Amino acid sequence: MYRLITVAGKAALEYEGQYFDLATLSAEPQWGDPMYAVAHHDELHEWSTRCGDATPTGSLADVTLGPPVPVPRQVFGIGLNYRDHAQETGAQLPPAPLTFTKYPSCIAGPTASIPLSGETVDWEVELVAVVGQTARHVSRESAWDYLAGLTLGQDISDRTVQRAGVPPQFNLGKSFENYGPTGPALVSLDSFPDLLDIGLDCDVDGSTMQSASSAQMIFDIPTLVAYLSSIVTLYPGDLIFTGTPAGVGAARGTFLRPGSVLTSRADVIGSLRNECVAGQAPLDVSA
Numbered sequence: 001m002y003r004l005i006t007v008a009g010k011a012a013l014e015y016e017g018q019y020f021d022l023a024t025l026s027a028e029p030q031w032g033d034p035m036y037a038v039a040h041h042d043e044l045h046e047w048s049t050r051c052g053d054a055t056p057t058g059s060l061a062d063v064t065l066g067p068p069v070p071v072p073r074q075v076f077g078i079g080l081n082y083r084d085h086a087q088e089t090g091a092q093l094p095p096a097p098l099t100f101t102k103y104p105s106c107i108a109g110p111t112a113s114i115p116l117s118g119e120t121v122d123w124e125v126e127l128v129a130v131v132g133q134t135a136r137h138v139s140r141e142s143a144w145d146y147l148a149g150l151t152l153g154q155d156i157s158d159r160t161v162q163r164a165g166v167p168p169q170f171n172l173g174k175s176f177e178n179y180g181p182t183g184p185a186l187v188s189l190d191s192f193p194d195l196l197d198i199g200l201d202c203d204v205d206g207s208t209m210q211s212a213s214s215a216q217m218i219f220d221i222p223t224l225v226a227y228l229s230s231i232v233t234l235y236p237g238d239l240i241f242t243g244t245p246a247g248v249g250a251a252r253g254t255f256l257r258p259g260s261v262l263t264s265r266a267d268v269i270g271s272l273r274n275e276c277v278a279g280q281a282p283l284d285v286s287a
């Protein structure tokens with residue numbers, strides 16, 4: 001079992017309220033690179049067992065965590081992957097995973113502030129699958145073997161930008177600065193009692209907005225990995241935002257405002273806390 005985090009851009013292991021800088025723990029500088037650590041995740045189990053006898057780098061309470069996977073090569077988002085969320089949007093159930101990209105530059109840490117790009121910016125709490133090794137034409141049965149673990153994310157979405165145009169293109173509306181908070185840790189798969197039944201929820205200013213189990217997914221995580229890998233090559237560190245349950249702001253007619261505090265939680269993984277601040281609207285280039 002392990003919980004991989006980043007502190008000041010360096011890979012570290014979380015262990016009993018402390019963190020252990022991986023380059024120091026291993027005495028091998030390459031382990032300081034979070035992307036190296038993800039690609040060599042099999043060895044993290046062993047490093048984690050050594051934390052009990054090692055000197056911690058510091059206390060988790062004293063540091064601000066970055067995203068556990070700071071520079072993924074590819075970031076996939078899956079739309080309408082929970083039946084109740086598909087129903088609240090009035091959309092038909094997709095015949096295959098409805099896939100878009102969040103550009104990797106939107107990835108942020110678990111306590112990053114979110115600059116709002118407009119008045120229709122929305123929350124979407126999601127489990128995020130982290131690819132651990134290169135995957136191409138992977139079967140559903142073997143799909144878990146290709147993951148380094150799971151983390152939690154928010155697929156922050158500017159609904160106006162997301163829906164502009166015919167046909168609409170989701171990618172930019174979901175890729176503003178810090179529209180992909182993730183963390184607090186990349187958690188190994190053996191940490192979960194049931195990989196297909198993980199509770200997740202989010203609240204805005206203390207009011208619960210979403211609360212569900214990943215058991216409600218239409219396409220479960222192994223199916224997503226198998227499907228995506230049948231089309232594109234997946235690389236270590238790639239993130240798959242696996243879809244959001246019901247309760248988004250668009251269905252409620254309410255959105256994030258400057259000062260809103262968005263809190264997201266998932267079983268075993270932990271929580272994100274993101275404060276919203278005023279941001280900049282996209283350039284108006286309409287003729």
Ligand code: ZN
Nearest residue numbers: 124155243244
């Ligand atoms: Zn989403």
